[in-house]
Amino acid sequence: xxxxxxxxxxxxxxxxxxxxxxxxVSRKTVHFNQLDARTNSRIKxxxxxxxxxxxxxxxxxVKGYELASGAYVVVTDDELAAxxxxxxxxxxxxxxxxxxxxxxxxxxxxxxxxxxxAAKPYALLAKAMQETGKVGIAHFVMRTKQYxxxxxxxxxxxxxxTMVYSDExxxxxxxxxxxxLGDIELPEREIAMAEQLISSLATDFEPExxxxxxxDAVLELIERKAAGEEVVAPAASMxxxxxxxxxxxxxxxxxxxxxxRKRHPTAHDEVAPVASADEDAxxxxxxxxxxxxxxx
Amino acid sequence: xxGSSVEVEIEGRRLSLSNLDKVLYxxxxxxxxxxxxxxxxxAPVLLTHLSGRCVTLRRYPDGVEGESFFEKRCPxxxxxxxHTALGPGDRRGGIxxxxxxxxxSVVWAANLAALELHTPMAxxxxxxxxxxxxxxxxxxxxxxxxxxxxxxLWIRDVxxxxxxxxxxxxxxxxxxxxxxxxxxxxxxxxARDFALAVAQxxxxxxxxxxxTEMRKELRTGKVFIDWxxxxxxxxxxxxxxxxxxxxxTVSTPVTWDEVQxxxxxxxxxxxxHExxxxxxxxxxxxxxxxxxxxxxxxxxx
Numbered sequence: 001x002x003x004x005x006x007x008x009x010x011x012x013x014x015x016x017x018x019x020x021x022x023x024x025v026s027r028k029t030v031h032f033n034q035l036d037a038r039t040n041s042r043i044k045x046x047x048x049x050x051x052x053x054x055x056x057x058x059x060x061x062v063k064g065y066e067l068a069s070g071a072y073v074v075v076t077d078d079e080l081a082a083x084x085x086x087x088x089x090x091x092x093x094x095x096x097x098x099x100x101x102x103x104x105x106x107x108x109x110x111x112x113x114x115x116x117x118a119a120k121p122y123a124l125l126a127k128a129m130q131e132t133g134k135v136g137i138a139h140f141v142m143r144t145k146q147y148x149x150x151x152x153x154x155x156x157x158x159x160x161x162t163m164v165y166s167d168e169x170x171x172x173x174x175x176x177x178x179x180x181l182g183d184i185e186l187p188e189r190e191i192a193m194a195e196q197l198i199s200s201l202a203t204d205f206e207p208e209x210x211x212x213x214x215x216d217a218v219l220e221l222i223e224r225k226a227a228g229e230e231v232v233a234p235a236a237s238m239x240x241x242x243x244x245x246x247x248x249x250x251x252x253x254x255x256x257x258x259x260x261r262k263r264h265p266t267a268h269d270e271v272a273p274v275a276s277a278d279e280d281a282x283x284x285x286x287x288x289x290x291x292x293x294x295x296x
Numbered sequence: 297x298x299g300s301s302v303e304v305e306i307e308g309r310r311l312s313l314s315n316l317d318k319v320l321y322x323x324x325x326x327x328x329x330x331x332x333x334x335x336x337x338x339a340p341v342l343l344t345h346l347s348g349r350c351v352t353l354r355r356y357p358d359g360v361e362g363e364s365f366f367e368k369r370c371p372x373x374x375x376x377x378x379h380t381a382l383g384p385g386d387r388r389g390g391i392x393x394x395x396x397x398x399x400x401s402v403v404w405a406a407n408l409a410a411l412e413l414h415t416p417m418a419x420x421x422x423x424x425x426x427x428x429x430x431x432x433x434x435x436x437x438x439x440x441x442x443x444x445x446x447x448x449l450w451i452r453d454v455x456x457x458x459x460x461x462x463x464x465x466x467x468x469x470x471x472x473x474x475x476x477x478x479x480x481x482x483x484x485x486x487a488r489d490f491a492l493a494v495a496q497x498x499x500x501x502x503x504x505x506x507x508t509e510m511r512k513e514l515r516t517g518k519v520f521i522d523w524x525x526x527x528x529x530x531x532x533x534x535x536x537x538x539x540x541x542x543x544x545t546v547s548t549p550v551t552w553d554e555v556q557x558x559x560x561x562x563x564x565x566x567x568x569h570e571x572x573x574x575x576x577x578x579x580x581x582x583x584x585x586x587x588x589x590x591x592x593x594x595x596x597x
Contacts, residue, residue: 216372227365228358246306246336246403253316253329261325 002026006142007116008089010125010151010158017121019091021142024110024159030218084144091160093151096134102150106163113151113158122158129153306336309377309400313407320359320409323542326568328409331538334568335406339399341580342536346402348419350383350393352531353410360411360540367410370394378404381420384529395420411540414531417487423528428585429476429487429592430532431462431494432522436507436515441565444472445558447506447519450498452552458593463585464555466564468539468547471519472555473532477588484528490592491523535582538568546571549581 004020011017034043047056063080064072091113115122129136129152136151138160148163172178301314316329335342353367368391370380379395396402396413405413417426431451433444448464451474455462462474478487495508498521507518525532533539533547548566558564566574 213372220372224357227355228363243303243305243310246304246311249302249304249313250316250329250333250336253327254333256317257325257327257330260327 004114005111008091008140009116010093010113010138011090012093012136015121015125017125018116018118019113019122019158020116021160022112022114024112028212028215030215030222088141091138091140091149091151093136093138095137096129096132097137098133099135099152102135105169107150108162108164111160111162113160123156126153126156126158129158130156306400306403307398309375311375311400311404311407313403318359320356320411321542321544322359322361324544326544328407330568331409331411331544332403332406334538334544334572335402336399337572338536338575339402341575342402342534343396343398344580344586345535345582346413346415347397348395348421349415350381350420351396351405351534352414353394353405353408354412354414354540355408355410356540357409359409360542364540368393371408375404377401383420383423384416393420411538413534413537415534416528416531417484417526418528424483426482426484426487426526426528427477427479429478429491430525431474431476431491432467432525432532433472433474434515434520434522435470436512436518436520439517439519440470441472441558441563442561443505443519445555445564447498447502447521448472448474448555449559450502451494451521454494454497460590460592461584461588463549463582464552465535465547465549465582466545466566467533468537468545469541472564473547475582475585477585477590478592479587479589480591482592484526486592488523488526491521491526495521495523535585536571544568548574551578551581
């Protein structure tokens, strides 16, 4: 079960609704550790002074802000702490806007707001926002950072999306290829054709139809390697190979195996060895077990 | 020659086979190339019983003496021509299984060192309808094939009275399995109840030889009739599948005469090359399980 990462209350006007904040998204990126290839031990990074080559002790590390001149202004943790936004425990809704007015570019991370203690005021707010079709624009502080956020209803629950500030959005005019697109002349007929193509591909968005196939492939590779299988790069990434008929390919392999068996007289022994353990029912591993349950 | 791979073409499909010289059965020195060869040759009859069903792959990447794992979810790196279907799942929902519908798909699975192919009683297209009832006879030592064969003959006698036919195959391990084709309307509960009823009848008649309880400690010297294999989420080794035993034994369809002989003490176990030879001589003894239409007696209320 996910754990709440923040608790406090939503505040607007005279209303105060105690809430907790949960992540709405779990990233499933596959993470790797860096190892020494010779020993498979985890490697460690050291903070080193490049001039002396000596390791710098943790207490001697300070924050410096680089000026245009290349000089640094050193800022201490105490100085920064004095500027920290007051850790107020409220999400202040400043105004309500229409969802369509917010460009998706502003959305950052998604969280669920859950009622803390009393559920009724929470449910009331969710219902009222649903009825009016409005989204609350709010600000709040989490871990010394002040956030802008959009609060919106979804199936009777409240979602909070942190948002980037408008000065954090890059101006497209700073990207040369995007600067003068408005000057291009577009014939009506070609626009109509493009529109027709779009409507022929139009469908309802079903996010579950899309999966991270790269992640699946990486996990699959890991699973196979963990199971001890030698993993060779897929043929597509290699030089084009000579393609041979299956049976021709097997003929050589089978002949080689037969030849090898002649050198292993025990392999001819036709007396069936005593069975170790019965495994007939082994596949009956039930519905509850995993997709690829491992056995020893 | 570790890591060596060869690009092959089969029925118009391209496939990369790897490590064909790797020994998968160390005691009998059988290589992966020979495993692939067996599956390619047996595929035409194997597919009668395998195609259209969700298959659980039991993979032995390091051979029969190494670690193995059951793979229900069809690997993401499969070629796009290997079919999949939604089948019985876990707590998180259904699982997309491989469905091996043609020779290239069977060869592909063999190349993954999927020595054992396990299938449910129902087809993927109709998961609620088992196409057959299985009686899985599992001997508790010192009971062995001889005792299994005797119990199989008793089951046949019971089924005879009900005008029902069953078809025997070795499990490829130590036991025997009888398949009673349905190919009509049926459900898993009825199939399981029927198998249990027949098993309990025999347990009553032969309490010293037959067991219907799962517990292993009771099994000494008896034959356990595993009726529970008829559950929708359970799988049983497919006819003509190899087994990961010291020798490359196969779950082999056999004749009732052979079962009779086994009950009198004759050995009843076949390896890959013998199975291919039997198919050439006897055809597919298990073919009727795919077509014969039989209905289980309706339980009286």
